[in-house]
Amino acid sequence: MIKENLEKIRATLPKSVTLVAVSKTKPVSDLQEAYDAGQRIFGENHALEMRDKHEVLPADIQWHFIGHLQTNKIKYIIPFVTLIHSIDSANLLEAVNKEAKKHDRVVDCLLQFHIAMEETKFGLDMEEAQQLLESDEFKQMQNVRICGVMGMATFTDDEAEVRKEFKHLKKIFDTLKVKYFTDQSQFKEISMGMSDDYPIAVEEGATLVRVGSKIFGARNYNV
Ligand SMILES: *Cc1c(COP(=O)(O)O)cnc(C)c1O
Numbered sequence: 493m494i495k496e497n498l499e500k501i502r503a504t505l506p507k508s509v510t511l512v513a514v515s516k517t518k519p520v521s522d523l524q525e526a527y528d529a530g531q532r533i534f535g536e537n538h539a540l541e542m543r544d545k546h547e548v549l550p551a552d553i554q555w556h557f558i559g560h561l562q563t564n565k566i567k568y569i570i571p572f573v574t575l576i577h578s579i580d581s582a583n584l585l586e587a588v589n590k591e592a593k594k595h596d597r598v599v600d601c602l603l604q605f606h607i608a609m610e611e612t613k614f615g616l617d618m619e620e621a622q623q624l625l626e627s628d629e630f631k632q633m634q635n636v637r638i639c640g641v642m643g644m645a646t647f648t649d650d651e652a653e654v655r656k657e658f659k660h661l662k663k664i665f666d667t668l669k670v671k672y673f674t675d676q677s678q679f680k681e682i683s684m685g686m687s688d689d690y691p692i693a694v695e696e697g698a699t700l701v702r703v704g705s706k707i708f709g710a711r712n713y714n715v
Contacts, residue, residue: 494522495529497707501690505701509694512556514686514704516541517711520548526707527553535577535702539565546572558642558683558702560614563587571595577642577683577702580604580614582624585636592635600639602683605664607657608646615643618664625672638673640681640699641665645689654689658696665697 498513505511514535515523523534527550536542537559546555554574561569561578569576570591579585579601592599603624606615616624624630625638643661645654665682673679685693687706694701705711 493709494525494707498526498529498531501703501706504691505694509698510700512558512683512700512702513707514558514702515545515708516559516704517713518708520545522708523549523553533574535704539568542573543568556702561588566591570597570599573599575639575681576601577700578602578604578614579638580616582620582627582629585624585633586629589633589636598635598637600637600678602640602642602681603638603668604642605661607643607661607664609648609653610646613644618667621664621668622671625668637678639678640683641668642681642683642700644686645684645693651692655692655696658684658689658693658698662697 501511510533512533512535513526513531516537523545532552533554533556535556535558542555542557555572556575556577557569557573558577561584563584566587576588576599588599588601603621604615606613606617641661641664645657661684662682669679681699682697683700683702684698685701687703690701690703
């Protein structure tokens with residue numbers, strides 16, 4: 493099933509879009525099945541869960557952290573994480589930088605923006621992002637690299653609303669690119685789109701889509 497799901501999704505994605513298989517809550521055997529079907533990028537949203545899976549699964553997997561990251565959990569993922577999608581404060585970025593320095597790494601990060609109508613979703617607004625990017629603290633950070641932006645749309649059937657939010661994130665990306673990253677080729681990622689809305693996200697310029705249940709089936713949070 494997982495293999496067929498992956499193949500179906502891959503067939504619909506343009507070459508320019510990278511699929512992050514969101515495997516949170518799923519057992520290692522499911523990830524292994526996806527791995528055997530060629531998937532190498534996995535997304536998790538709990539630090540310890542990601543670390544535990546990393547320890548037992550093949551070393552060439554690229555681990556993307558996509559959830560709200562608490563500063564006291566950073567240490568569990570910094571030795572191996574490939575990309576943190578969810579930098580939602582200057583403090584968090586600073587803490588990631590500090591931990592990355594201990595491991596002599598430069599860790600790739602995305603800035604997460606709040607684009608949804610729901611209050612509960614984490615993320616920066618434009619003003620906070622500009623403050624961060626213009627701060628002296630940021631200019632001193634040698635162990636993080638900002639590679640783009642991430643956002644989550646409102647959970648709704650209203651396609652027009654979702655599209656509007658993705659357009660907004662694309663515009664944020666374009667604005668930041670011109671203002672702060674013109675000559676930095678690594679600033680190229682727009683992480684948006686999940687199982688229910690990734691086709692819209694792709695139309696609106698996503699370079700990374702984060703798909704979970706369409707690959708692994710519905711999650712059961714009670715087990
Ligand atoms: C869980 C999660 C996803 C994947 O959700 P699905 O609807 O299962 O595809 C994507 N992004 C983030 C940030 C998530 O937490």
